[in-house]
Amino acid sequence: MMTYKKMLLAAAATLAFGTSAIAADKLKIGTEGAYPPFNLIDASGQVVGFDIDIAQALCAKMKTECEVVTSDWDGIIPALNSKKFDFIAASMSITDERKQAVDFTDAYYTNKLQFIAPKASTLKTDKASLKGKVIGAQRATIAGTWLEDNMADTVEVKLYDTQENAYLDLASGRVDGVLADKFVNWEWLKSAAGKDFEFKGDPVFDNDKIGMAVRKNDPLREKLNAALKEIVADGTYKKINDKYFPFSIY
Known part of the structure; x- marks a missing residue:
């Protein structure tokens, strides 16, 4: 006969298994929500963009329901590792430094870094034309x-x-130029705010592989x-x- 203690242990094991199975049916996608056209919050408050569409397409193939959770960029890896979301x-960008904290999927697109500046600017990619300039970039990115x-x-x-x-x-003229992902710059240059700006020179780095991050050793x-x-x-x-x-970024 099963003792009361064994019954409690069996019930706990069943509950734990059930919780795990339920959790596996739904995943949380972590993103920034401030990086158009890849991830942004639209007028209705929904998180949308290329990253989100790709992630949801992967969830559909895995037959898993997924919801989107936003996080500040600086804290997005710690948030993943504290299980606020699943990937x-x-x-x-896939980097050796980040690989110490997370595992990456295969690349789902390839990025390039390119300067933008006012059309009238003589800024190029050589040090002579850049000397003394103030150049902006997002913190904790490949560009920065x-x-x-x-x-x-x-x-x-x-x-x-x-x-x-x-x-x-x-x-507003507080920086002379910005270095960022080419495709993000491309999106901004199409906007009303970007109409007086343009790309300057060729990309300074053109093999930036972009992946989705999961916790270390996660079979996901x-x-x-x-x-x-x-x-x-x-x-x-x-x-x-x-x-x-209108071009492939894969």
Whole structure:
């Protein structure tokens, strides 16, 4: 006969198993919500964008319901590791430093870094034209790191909590130029605020691989990778790409 203690242990095990099974049926996507066209909050308060559409397409392939949770960029990896969400879909560059804290999926697009500045500006990518300039970038990004590593002796680097704030200072003349992801810059240049600005020079870095982050050793990584292969193969990825860009970013 099962003792009372054993019954309690069995019930606890059943409850734990049931909770795990329920949790597996629903995942939380972590994103910033301030990085158009990849992730942003629309007029209705919904989080939308390329990152979100891709992540939801992966969830559909995994037959898993997913909800979106926003986080400040600076704290997004700690939030993942404290289990506030299950994976990050926020145009995050795959770097060796970040790999110490999280695991990444295969790249779901390839980014480039390129300067933008006023059309009348003589700013280019060489140090002579950049010398003494104030250049903005978002904090804790590849662009910010590239400036600090390569241009700290040439320009004044000004870092921002969001990309949108970097653009606000560019539009108001508080910085001479901005270095950011080419596709994010491309989106801003199409806006009314960006009409008097343009790309300057060629990309300074053109092989920035973007992945989704999961907690270390989480088997979710392989499920996401399998789903990514599926959406590329069946045309879902291209359909999402074409919704946002007239060129492929894969």
